[in-house]
Amino acid sequence: MTADWYDLAQRLYAARTRAVVARLAAAPIPRVSNPVAVRARQLRAGVTVTAAAPGRAEATARDGEALSLLHDLGVRVTAGSWRTLVTADAATLPALAALARSADRAGPQADTAAHLAWWADRADFPGSSAVVPLTACCQARWVTGTGPAAENRLGTWLAWLAVPGSGCPAMIALLDRVQAGVPLALLEWIERADADSWAAARRGHDGGRDWRQPDSVGQAATGLRARCDLSDMYAAALLTDPLFRRRAVHTGHVVTGTAASVPGSKNTVTVTCDRADARLRAGDEITGWAGRPAGSPSPADRFGGTITGTGISAGTLTLTITGTRAGSTPAGTRVTICPAAPDPQRQQLGRTRLRSLYGTRTSWLTTGRHPAVSRRDVPLDIVVAAAGAGGDAGG
Amino acid sequence: MTTDPAATGTDAALARWAARVLDGTGLTLPDAAAAAADPAAAVPAAAGRAAQALRDGWAAAKGEDIP
Numbered sequence: 001m002t003a004d005w006y007d008l009a010q011r012l013y014a015a016r017t018r019a020v021v022a023r024l025a026a027a028p029i030p031r032v033s034n035p036v037a038v039r040a041r042q043l044r045a046g047v048t049v050t051a052a053a054p055g056r057a058e059a060t061a062r063d064g065e066a067l068s069l070l071h072d073l074g075v076r077v078t079a080g081s082w083r084t085l086v087t088a089d090a091a092t093l094p095a096l097a098a099l100a101r102s103a104d105r106a107g108p109q110a111d112t113a114a115h116l117a118w119w120a121d122r123a124d125f126p127g128s129s130a131v132v133p134l135t136a137c138c139q140a141r142w143v144t145g146t147g148p149a150a151e152n153r154l155g156t157w158l159a160w161l162a163v164p165g166s167g168c169p170a171m172i173a174l175l176d177r178v179q180a181g182v183p184l185a186l187l188e189w190i191e192r193a194d195a196d197s198w199a200a201a202r203r204g205h206d207g208g209r210d211w212r213q214p215d216s217v218g219q220a221a222t223g224l225r226a227r228c229d230l231s232d233m234y235a236a237a238l239l240t241d242p243l244f245r246r247r248a249v250h251t252g253h254v255v256t257g258t259a260a261s262v263p264g265s266k267n268t269v270t271v272t273c274d275r276a277d278a279r280l281r282a283g284d285e286i287t288g289w290a291g292r293p294a295g296s297p298s299p300a301d302r303f304g305g306t307i308t309g310t311g312i313s314a315g316t317l318t319l320t321i322t323g324t325r326a327g328s329t330p331a332g333t334r335v336t337i338c339p340a341a342p343d344p345q346r347q348q349l350g351r352t353r354l355r356s357l358y359g360t361r362t363s364w365l366t367t368g369r370h371p372a373v374s375r376r377d378v379p380l381d382i383v384v385a386a387a388g389a390g391g392d393a394g395g
Numbered sequence: 396m397t398t399d400p401a402a403t404g405t406d407a408a409l410a411r412w413a414a415r416v417l418d419g420t421g422l423t424l425p426d427a428a429a430a431a432a433d434p435a436a437a438v439p440a441a442a443g444r445a446a447q448a449l450r451d452g453w454a455a456a457k458g459e460d461i462p
Contacts, residue, residue, distance in 0.1 A: 002444055002445065002447070002448035003448075004416040005416065005417075005420075005427075005444075005445045005448035005449050005452065006448045006449070006451055006452035006455075007416075007452060008412075008413055008416050008417070008427060008431075008449065008452065009427075009431040009448070009449040009450070009451070009452030009453040009456065010452045010453070010455065010456045011409055011412075011413075012409075012413075012427070012428050012431055012432075012453070013431070013452075013453055013456035013457065014456070015406070015409060021456040145406075145409065146406050146408050146409050147406075147408030147409045147411060147412040148412060149408065149412075150408050243455065246451070246455050247452075247455070249451075250448055250451070250452075
């Protein structure tokens, strides 16, 4: 991989021009409507929270008063829409979770505690509009002319982007810079998942469900599946950005090469790759187009398909692609290939099916009993295919 | 070629990170800066891949070759 050298050149350019260099053309997060910037610390004496929101001055409070402060800023699961946590360090969210657990279950701040718990849950989802890790989002969008470690500090970004002020008000101002412009495509699916999760949290609170109770096995399984699905969706969202794709050539996630037709096949094309360090594997679904990685082809100009073969000869990687319009790519055409975005409907269907399996009392998943062994005759061609697959794996 | 990192205008943190990134390429930080900014800069044959990536990163930072 050559991404470190690519990044080094961008850092050197930023250092020379004393201005950040864009990694993304689009915003890495959806448009946030109700941000609340928070800095929280858990000490032996309790949890101290400093918070601010647009049009609201920064304030600091501890323990129960901290819950009241957040309550006044609209951090309540009973509110019409969620507040977005804007944070710039790793200590804030655990401190807020501790603050939530310290709240009285039936007290007047229970709705604030439930909102804090919802933040803690959604923080696992990249590209979410529930929690915005500010320095990570800045690192996704820009590169500075200093070392990468310095970019974990809020002050580095405030200085490089010339954002005035400090503390939570400066975090709100920095958020405006991060979310300026058009969000990455596909982020709307992550935002929809946020909305569904928010609705479920509200229903749970209204129905008296205690968020402190551990998840059931089914909830844990579907939660893990949702995290995997939306991480895949965020990875696909990044690949919709032309600047990201250009760098992704150096990580192997985007492949460039030259197309060649396959005699006798209308839906197959081979691509002789410029580099051998591609991450694409046989069985991967891809999308491709004639032109460079930074191009912006319309859907009609793209071809789709599946990698059906890979091979290396004299250090040159060749991919065989079978699928829609792949065979119509003229021989000798320079092409760009990247993984196809996941189908959000298919993802949703998969999660719904998993939830129903865990909700079915007779399912072996929920009963904990091993499924009964049943035997039947197997057609010879399936036995032969299985033997072949085993031989391939062994060879 | 110069071997003074300060000549590239970089701070100490970037210079330290760059030294790790360039380890094994045979390039110093000033070499890398020159190779990134100037496609005609001479680089050792063994550093060809690094030089190509440096040039691509620099060109993207300048906004070159982005439709």
